[in-house]
Amino acid sequence: xRSRSDDYRFNALNCLAIAEQxxxxxxxxxxxxxxxxxxxxxxxxxxxxxxxxxxxxxxxxEPQQPVTQQQQQIQxxxxxxxx
Numbered sequence: 305x306r307s308r309s310d311d312y313r314f315n316a317l318n319c320l321a322i323a324e325q326x327x328x329x330x331x332x333x334x335x336x337x338x339x340x341x342x343x344x345x346x347x348x349x350x351x352x353x354x355x356x357x358x359x360x361x362x363x364x365x366e367p368q369q370p371v372t373q374q375q376q377q378i379q380x381x382x383x384x385x386x387x
Contacts, residue, residue, distance in 0.1 A: 309349035316342035 306314075316339040323335035 307349070307353065309346040309353070312342045312346035312349060316340075316346065 319335045319339035319342060323332045323339065326332045326335065
């Protein structure tokens with residue numbers, strides 16, 4: 305069974321193989337950039353697979369807290385309160 309990082313590397317190699325056949329410089333550059341992105345994802349997937357903690361599980365297990373904001377009330381200055 306292939307890992308996720310293997311799939312990403314496979315996609316990177318496919319982009320490079322297609323780029324070799326393309327004559328348009330812009331399209332070739334895009335395919336090479338895509339290959340670099342796939343390869344970077346493969347590296348990240350390798351690093352993630354070595355972690356003991358799965359962040360998606362952590363995020364799902366935390367209860368969702370509503371975001372609240374406090375509003376500051378403007379206090380009268382001492383001069384105004386003495387009048």
